[in-house]
Amino acid sequence: MDINSFIHDLTSIVGSQGIITSPKDTEIYNTDWRQIFQGNSIAVLRPQNTQEVSDVVKLCVQYDVTIIPQGGNTSLVGGATPLKQGNQIVLSLSRMNKIRNIDTIDSTMTVEAGVILEEAQNAAKNAGLYLPIVIASQGSAQIGGVIATNAGGNNTLRYGNAREFVLGLEVVTADGQILHNLRRLRKDNTGYALKQIFIGSEGTLGIITAAVLHLHPFPHSTEVALCAVPDLQHALRLLHLFNNYNPAALQAFEYISQKGMDLVCQHFPELNFPLETKAPVYIVVELAIPAQGDGLRELFETVLEKAFEEEIILDAVLAESETQRLNLWRFREEQSESQKLSGANIKNDVSVPISSIPEFIERATQACEAIYPGIQVAPFGHLGDGNIHFNLVQPANGDSKDFMNKSHDLMDAVCAVVYDLEGSFSAEHGIGQLKNYMMPSWRGGVELELMEKIKQSLDPKNILNPGKIFPN
């Protein structure tokens, strides 16, 4: 291949503002943000519109160069990072960042792939609407990546994953055609639901360039409580109690382990632990409805009272102000940071059936403690939808390197319990290049065979994001 002529042709499509070739400037695109993966690319393309994306894809097909679609580069599994070998370009959607339309009657928003999630949330809010995908990376993550990875987050319990918000998609296919499927319809049973195939496919089947999102009414009343609970069985009873009043008011039901709470209190003493009782399990409960008024607070108090009566909770604090609400949330939000401040740590993003969570936490904790005595097991996460971040922290004052040497054994031990409980080894982070080696043992046989057939049919030359999802 004549690289110069390739670069020349690319530049004639996107203009000199739309291409980056100097290694100094491409490095940030070639590295994932956790700096686990370092790849190479001929160039980083930053097209301005869908037609340019289409033309770039067609050119890459012609030159036999593979394409790594990239949004905010916030993947936790190296899903948007190029491979080591260099015959590839990064296609960044970041300049396609227009909000094309917001319709308050349809409750829809048409956005380009490069719009940052938080900007989309703010634009929705300004229109009295709510885009309820709440993830830690929302200040950088872009809509295209959010959809391509079917992102989850705190509010999945109530609103579903990213998939549930997508009414329509505009996609550039592996041969550079443009699928114009930006319909704003809630119901449309006309043949195969193509958008569903692209959502969550991590850029391996097509490049998402725009989407129509279904928004919700903005929740003007929000109430948050932190509850101390004797164990996870009681936490599930608490979930049941809230569900049986008005499940739709329940916006988040987040679990913090005793160890996780201790680490936050240690590293963020300014948060002032607000409960009188220490407990094995804490739950952050958030209720929200669009209507203003006292109705929601009354509902919350009613359910908490019942929970006290039935001895489901040991203690609880209901936020009295916006400041206190944000403060209560920080006990959950600083889980990752406090673990990072406590030394080397290992992340497991897994899910099991909700009813199996107590058994999962117990067995996985025992397994990890057996492998590495002194280990700090600090699980937390989305109890309401079965997705636990089963994180492990090195022993206090222990040796980081020695701990990390055991990381594969520890992850395998956690996964063995997940497997046994018919769970998932990647609940919301996806596969990328971090977990593709696990696909044959977890999704082998007919499942992987069908996935390969679909990949083969939509991207027969394996042009789009090679080395991701599928085992090498």
Place this chain on the structure above:
Amino acid sequence: MDINSFIHDLTSIVGSQGIITSPKDTEIYNTDWRQIFQGNSIAVLRPQNTQEVSDVVKLCVQYDVTIIPQGGNTSLVGGATPLKQGNQIVLSLSRMNKIRNIDTIDSTMTVEAGVILEEAQNAAKNAGLYLPIVIASQGSAQIGGVIATNAGGNNTLRYGNAREFVLGLEVVTADGQILHNLRRLRKDNTGYALKQIFIGSEGTLGIITAAVLHLHPFPHSTEVALCAVPDLQHALRLLHLFNNYNPAALQAFEYISQKGMDLVCQHFPELNFPLETKAPVYIVVELAIPAQGDGLRELFETVLEKAFEEEIILDAVLAESETQRLNLWRFREEQSESQKLSGANIKNDVSVPISSIPEFIERATQACEAIYPGIQVAPFGHLGDGNIHFNLVQPANGDSKDFMNKSHDLMDAVCAVVYDLEGSFSAEHGIGQLKNYMMPSWRGGVELELMEKIKQSLDPKNILNPGKIFPN
């Protein structure tokens, strides 16, 4: 092909109880329930379990016989009826009718494809849970068909289509393999979401044999009102008002036209029209929450009061009892029947963006009246999700045959408006063999090309439900 040896081999798989060959007994399977389509089949197979389905498929591949999967045979588009040519079998899932499991903590139900929707609803209710797919055919429709067609219904507004309920699927593929994907997980981002490809594919990509459904808490409080509204713009404002109190309480928001109401009152005088005012638009509003008590009624009264103040509604009646609730619903439910009793009629199951509904109804009504003076335009349906059944009834005392001769012109006129408003020509009924001729003009180009690629990759021999979805 040696038919006798084929029948012999089939019988050795399913036993003599599992196969029907006499024309007298197969006729009901070869005909759709509206009796528009009459097909032929070598035999009707009624396997008892997934392994038998798999073995039947493998045998059909070997003999080069195509397979028409069939559930309750309630398709409105001939989706489960064999074609005229005879080299096919009907595969009825009706004997696979076990509810394998209900889990009240996970809020899930694992059911076989042949379970009748209403039986699944009742089983959920007995466990304190709710399966909120509410469709007219629920007494006959089977879960497999409900999923294969991504059925909608009155509650889509709040809970989504069938797709939203499916956590896991068991599917027999076109080569007879069994995809065991009955996981009970709310979050699972491990490769392509295969279940999404089978949902809504009308049996053309695989045969659904079982599913895990996500259930909701049973709504113990339900309130229903019938509202008289000056026009559709005001109806949209009413929808907005309910959404901005607590959208999650809003379970149905159904439209009845003035003409539709008149026909029901004429044919069902015992229903006693309960409002003082006649109006151009009626809305049936249903709110529901799990909690018992007066909270919901208060919410309803608050919103209706506000709607009166803002002159959004002209009149309203809130049901005072279960009997009255069912009675109010009948004004909506008897729309089809009263139209049938009024003579020849034409059904259009379309959707447009919600904001475009007023324009759609106005333009489509004018177009139909121009084509056929005296026509009774009686649209009704799911205003809250944009899905209108734009039904047309012959003029009173007119000639049925003459009217039906114009049916294609009338349907084309309605569809032209839908197309112009970027809507769908089949919102919830699917394509089957009734609307597949429309696919090229509505979903042609890249969309149909991608659908064909997927069909080709998963069913290269076109064994499964040929002649459906795709144009002949």
